[in-house]
Amino acid sequence: MERQLEYVLRTVEERGVRFVRLWFTDVLGFLKSVEITPAELEMALEEGMTFDGSTIEGYSRIQESDMLAKPDANTFELLPGAEGEAVVARMFCDIERFAGGPFEGDPRYVLKRNLERAREKGYTFFCGPEVEFFFFKGNKTVEPLDNAGYFELTAHDLGSELRKQLVLRLEAMGIPVEYSFHENGPSQHEIDLRYTDALTMADNVQTFRIITKEVAHDNGVHATFMPKPMAGAFGSGMHTHLSLFEGDVNAFHDPGDEYGLSKTAKHFIAGILVHADEIVAITNQWVNSYKRLVPGYEAPVYKCWARNNRSALVRVPLPKRGKMEATRIEFRAPDPACNPYLAFSVMLAAGLKGIEEGYDLPPEATDNIYELTDAERTAEGITALPGSLRDALDAMERSELVKEALGEHVFEYFLDNKRKEWSDYKTYVTPFEIERYLGTL
Amino acid sequence: MNEILLVFPDPPPPLLAQTLDLSGYRWKSVANAAVAMQHEPPDGWTGAIVCADDDPEGAFSMCRTLRKGDSRVESVLLLVSGAQMHDLEHREDLFDDFCLSPFHPKELEARLRHLMFRAGRTGTPELASYGDLVLNFETYQAVIGGKPLDLTYMEYELLKFFVTHPGKVFTREQLLSRVWGYEYYGGARTVDVHVRRLRAKLGEEHANLIQTVRSVGYRFGQTRWPA
Numbered sequence: 001m002e003r004q005l006e007y008v009l010r011t012v013e014e015r016g017v018r019f020v021r022l023w024f025t026d027v028l029g030f031l032k033s034v035e036i037t038p039a040e041l042e043m044a045l046e047e048g049m050t051f052d053g054s055t056i057e058g059y060s061r062i063q064e065s066d067m068l069a070k071p072d073a074n075t076f077e078l079l080p081g082a083e084g085e086a087v088v089a090r091m092f093c094d095i096e097r098f099a100g101g102p103f104e105g106d107p108r109y110v111l112k113r114n115l116e117r118a119r120e121k122g123y124t125f126f127c128g129p130e131v132e133f134f135f136f137k138g139n140k141t142v143e144p145l146d147n148a149g150y151f152e153l154t155a156h157d158l159g160s161e162l163r164k165q166l167v168l169r170l171e172a173m174g175i176p177v178e179y180s181f182h183e184n185g186p187s188q189h190e191i192d193l194r195y196t197d198a199l200t201m202a203d204n205v206q207t208f209r210i211i212t213k214e215v216a217h218d219n220g221v222h223a224t225f226m227p228k229p230m231a232g233a234f235g236s237g238m239h240t241h242l243s244l245f246e247g248d249v250n251a252f253h254d255p256g257d258e259y260g261l262s263k264t265a266k267h268f269i270a271g272i273l274v275h276a277d278e279i280v281a282i283t284n285q286w287v288n289s290y291k292r293l294v295p296g297y298e299a300p301v302y303k304c305w306a307r308n309n310r311s312a313l314v315r316v317p318l319p320k321r322g323k324m325e326a327t328r329i330e331f332r333a334p335d336p337a338c339n340p341y342l343a344f345s346v347m348l349a350a351g352l353k354g355i356e357e358g359y360d361l362p363p364e365a366t367d368n369i370y371e372l373t374d375a376e377r378t379a380e381g382i383t384a385l386p387g388s389l390r391d392a393l394d395a396m397e398r399s400e401l402v403k404e405a406l407g408e409h410v411f412e413y414f415l416d417n418k419r420k421e422w423s424d425y426k427t428y429v430t431p432f433e434i435e436r437y438l439g440t441l
Numbered sequence: 442m443n444e445i446l447l448v449f450p451d452p453p454p455p456l457l458a459q460t461l462d463l464s465g466y467r468w469k470s471v472a473n474a475a476v477a478m479q480h481e482p483p484d485g486w487t488g489a490i491v492c493a494d495d496d497p498e499g500a501f502s503m504c505r506t507l508r509k510g511d512s513r514v515e516s517v518l519l520l521v522s523g524a525q526m527h528d529l530e531h532r533e534d535l536f537d538d539f540c541l542s543p544f545h546p547k548e549l550e551a552r553l554r555h556l557m558f559r560a561g562r563t564g565t566p567e568l569a570s571y572g573d574l575v576l577n578f579e580t581y582q583a584v585i586g587g588k589p590l591d592l593t594y595m596e597y598e599l600l601k602f603f604v605t606h607p608g609k610v611f612t613r614e615q616l617l618s619r620v621w622g623y624e625y626y627g628g629a630r631t632v633d634v635h636v637r638r639l640r641a642k643l644g645e646e647h648a649n650l651i652q653t654v655r656s657v658g659y660r661f662g663q664t665r666w667p668a
Contacts, residue, residue: 003594004594006581007581007594007597008594010580010581011581011582014580014581014582015582015589015591073594074593074594074595075593076593076594077591077593078591080591124630126630171641171642172591172641172642173591174592174593174596174638174639174641174642175638175641176637176638176640176641194634194637195634196634197630197631197634200634245629245630247614247629248613248614248629248630
């Protein structure tokens with residue numbers, strides 16, 4: 001550890017870093033930042049920075065509000081900036097109670113705790129999200145920059161230029177990009193991040209979101225991870241590829257299986273399917289999230305799995321020949337406005353539960369599930385995900401699994417906060433109602 | 442100071458190259474005196490290891506060159522086979538210590554360390570470079586083509602390991618235990634993640650410095666001896 005601290009202090013000195021941003025995340029997934037100067041850095045690294053936790057969503061109550069943000073020296077990274085600007089670095093922090101010990105409301109700690117459980121069983125957990133988002137002309141109205149479609153190569157359009165800038169900045173920060181392309185919706189883009197261990201990836205998603213917003217802002221436009229900004233168009237998802245490794249070996253792979261899937265993988269998928277209702281409140285945490293999870297826009301609605309059926313909740317992508325270490329499953333429910341630390345935590349918990357209990361995997365869904373009638377789906381045992389935030393919260397509230405994965409503090413706060421959001425929404429009179437009813441009723 | 446050992450002949454015996462790499466020495470193999478002159482570092486050679494097994498004539502001629510002129514090398518370790526022992530007679534001035542070949546890596550390391558100590562050097566450098574890439578171990582900074590690289594601590598440590606062990610193939614497990622050295626959330630796949638990140642930061646032009654060796658692991662730079 002000492003060498004890591006020395007590395008950070010020395011680099012700050014050598015590279016003329018002027019400010020160090022200490023980042024952490026509130027329970028809803030918003031990134032918080034405290035900026036310090038190099039003079040304060042050594043103390044911050046050794047003792048942590050004191051801050052008032054009662055000002056952070058989902059942190060402490062007033063009477064116990066002092067907390068410590070302890071920078072994780074492993075995450076020290078220079079932020080890409082323009083030539084001549086002050087050099088700025090960032091570190092992610094772990095939050096500790098002032099009296100000592102980790103703070104259980106810190107989402108990063110929640111994820112670490114779940115990863116530790118996986119590690120006790122000999123597994124390391126990897127995530128590779130495909131993040132979708134929109135560029136709009138401003139943040140008040142929904143006005144796309146273009147009207148191109150999937151994979152479309154658009155000439156000289158601002159969207160492609162922004163995506164290029166974004167990929168370069170991400171790569172410079174050590175967040176490698178697998179693919180980036182124009183998505184289905186007008187002005188919608190997708191960037192697939194190269195898989196990493198779940199903790200690094202959750203940090204990466206946070207970094208990714210802020211960099212995307214900055215690139216957009218620098219170019220006078222607005223980037224949004226809102227799950228469904230436009231009715232009648234595709235929404236933004238964050239399909240997440242998941243795999244477990246035992247040391248160097250992909251625990252999801254079995255060359256003898258017709259699907260190339262190990263028993264472990266099948267139990268894991270079954271765990272996700274069985275507990276999907278309970279975890280979607282976390283992976284899809286906004287009222288708006290459920291406007292994406294509807295038929296017709298390649299978003300999953302029904303709890304089933306398949307290899308090449310993109311309407312399934314869990315897809316098993318075919319690894320390229322000879323690339324068995326690439327065996328993974330893709331959970332298609334999450335959206336990019338989730339809290340990645342909590343979302344990865346509950347996905348892992350559901351999968352591990354499937355392994356522990358040896359859940360049986362139902363047969364692969366072969367038809368386009370959307371084309372079946374309700375009766376046919378019921379006959380196949382396929383049911384739908386919760387249709388609204390309220391239904392999702394009801395399912396979550398009954399879940400021992402989610403309670404255990406998140407810990408009591410986050411579990412209680414989250415339900416409370418989200419119940420309020422639902423109640424605000426329920427009492428709001430929407431433009432839909434004004435348009436339809438005001439003139440006619 | 443940039444510490445580099447001279448090694449004769451070129452290519453050196455595989456075990457010699459490997460021993461030097463693993464103990465963190467930087468070295469350059471040369472085929473003859475002319476090549477040695479041409480590649481002499483600005484501060485001179487830190488020391489020399491001359492292997493007399495295959496070409497005793499060439500080896501002793503190399504030793505004589507190293508003892509001559511301004512660029513006299515103070516620490517010369519000679520490797521000889523048992524059958525060549527009588528060749529050492531009357532050549533005591535040409536070397537500072539010798540080691541019987543085939544040698545034991547630990548013995549070679551110990552003799553080398555001893556020679557370096559007597560000459561008041563560490564033998565292991567404060568800088569390492571490979572092509573356009575330079576690492577300063579003292580300041581923890583890495584520069585490629587004159588441009589600083591923004592690395593995280595583990596990326597820096599991994600790159601340092603690669604640069605000080607060029608040409609050798611390492612498995613993920615080896616890299617994990619030697620670079621990380623502790624239990625890490627990522628497990629062995631962490632290495633892949635960091636290699637991919639390093640490649641991204643090295644930029645397209647230099648990304649292939651770190652090569653993937655299929656179903657084995659990774660190698661930095663060119664191979665110096667056959668696998």
